[in-house]
Amino acid sequence: MNVLVGKFQFNSRFCLGEGAYGKVFLGQDTENNEQVAIKQIDTKFIEQQDKYIKQQIINEIEILKKCNHPNIVRFIDLIDTPKYIYIIIEYCKDGDLKELLNQKRLSELESFEVLRQIVEGFKELQKHSIIHRDLKPANILINNGIFKIADFGFAKIVNNYSSTNMLKSLVGSPYYMAPQLLGYQQYCFKCDIWSLAVIYFEMIFGNLPWLASDPQSLLKKILNQPIIEKLKQGKISQFSMFFLEKTLTIDEFRRPNWQEVVQMINSSPLMKADKNSIPQPQSQSKTNLLEVSASCDTKSNINSIQPEQQKKRQEIIFKHYLCQEILVNKQEILQFCDGNNVLLKLAFCLSKWVLVLSQQLLKELPELKREHEFYVQFMHDIEELRLSCDFSIDRAPQICQDYCIEYLTIAQKNLQNMSETYLLVLTEYLINFTRVLRDGKDSPIDFEELAQSKLNDYDFQLYHDILRTNLNAIVI
Incomplete structure (x- = not known):
């Protein structure tokens, strides 16, 4: 994703490096198309840290502003936003x-x-x-054969730049630290001279003068293994042997100062020798990553790239992208690729699947809860209805009997006019109706049809008006 900060833009997918306080991206000045390095510092991170961290960042900015030299990384701009602080410096490709x-x-x-x-x-x-205070090979950048001092995060401006002005803060990288720092003693500007000498030794011999697993063991080796013994093991010039022996002196007061270091350099026979061009790193991935991005190349630059070069650059971009993805998911990938443990891989896949399902379930929980409450209420209502029905069914025979007695009483009030045949018809009807209510197998007979088939016209007509409505009410 392309990000525009002031007049500078960069692609956030491609990171040149990452430090304790932020990331560094390759960007471009949109006004003159100059490539720049953009250091992005999270303001939220700064607010969460102590004042020492904030002061380090302020010091770095102030130091970069002060210095203007070909062998020091050039400061270009500072942009402060609510979310990030951007330090724009020279890009060393x-x-x-x-x-x-x-x-x-x-x-x-x-x-x-x-x-x-x-x-x-x-x-x-x-x-x-x-x-x-943090001089090491990683902090010496290269641009077109020019070596530049960079990364002033631990740098300090002192009031009196002399050997009598002593510091106490423990900062830097252990292998390049002066013994005074490793021993938690006071030190001065000569700690940088020690670091410079260690770098020079590493360049000539291809390895560090002392190696150890921790700072205290390293200090012990420095004190017990004189540098002169190591220098005799290699075939180097008298100047280099003399220079390293002096600059790697443990006692700071006997170690040369910067004026003496400059004098040794200028008087060296190597100054007069024909200098071969200093080789550049063969890996140009940092440059290529953003050279091909839309945010850092003009149209003319893209058109000038040869097909084979373009193919290689695209391959670098893709590999960088994969590396970024692997870094983000490092632990999961290591677990997944651990040997040939099929069960472990299966468990990993299943756990991922369960995680996805769990996330879906979490989204559905509110709706499931509402449906659950509805069904609980529905079942409650059904239960109440069932109990009500049970009560009604249990009482049906009693109700039927009550109805029979009630209507039989009505009929008996008219016994003086009722024939014996009619009473038999009424009894048959009531018995039939009671059986229907109890068993529910047959349909109730119609009283009028039953009476008309068994009574004479006189009896039927006499009692029809009295009993018809009351008896048919049972059927209804």
Whole structure:
């Protein structure tokens, strides 16, 4: 996704790197098409941290603003938004010194040229009384053969840039830390000289002078394994041996200052030697990732890319995308790909399936609850109706008997005019009706039809008006 910040834009899918306080993206100045590095810092993260973190970010910005030198990464702009702080700096397309050292071992002459350029950058820092405190190959960026000091997150501006101004804060990367920092002792600007010397040793020999699993073990090795013994193991010039022996002196007061370091560099025979071009890192993935993105290339640049180059760049973009996805889902992927454990894979798939179903169920719960309440009420109503019906059915014979007695009484009131045949007809009718109510198998006979078939015309007509309505009420 393309993001526009002021006059700068970048693609948020492609990240050049990620630090403790934010991410770095490759962007572009929309006014002049210059590629830039955009450091994105989450303001919410800053608010949650202590004042020391905030001060680090402020210090980095102030230091970048002060410095203007080819061997120091150039500050371009600062943009503050409600959600993020954006620090826009010079983009170094050739990676960093760490990448270069991972690809090949530099010759002594090549290493000296890198050393010289770093020292030139420190001459600028010295003017502004700045101590870097985190110098390491990863913080030395490369752009067109120019080596630039970067990442001033731990840097500090001191009032009196001298060996008597001592600091106490423990910052930096252990392998490049001066022994004073490893031992939690006071230190001064000469800690950067120690770090520079370790980098120079690593460039020449292809490895670090001391290795250990923790800072205390590293300090013990530094104190017990003199650097001179390590220097004798390699074939290096007298200058490099002398320079490393002096700059890797454990005692800070005996370690050279920056003026003496510059003097040693300028008087070195290597300064007069023919310098080969410093090799650049072969991996250009950081550059390519956003060079092909819409936010960082003009139409003319895209048209100028050869088909084979375009294909490779697209492949890099795709691989980077996969890496980002793998990083985000690292734990799940590791579990899924752990050996040939079929049961584990099955359990993983089932758990995912259950998770999806659970999420669907959560969405349906309110509706299910409403339906449940409706059915509970419905069953309650049905139960009440059933009980009512049971009561009515249980009482049916009694009701029938009551009706029979009631209407028989009505008929008996007219016995003086009632023939014996009529009483038999009435009795037969009532018995038939009672059986129908009880068993429900037959249909009740019609009283009028029964009476008319068995009574003479006189009896039928005499009592028809009296009994018809009352007796037929039972059928109804």
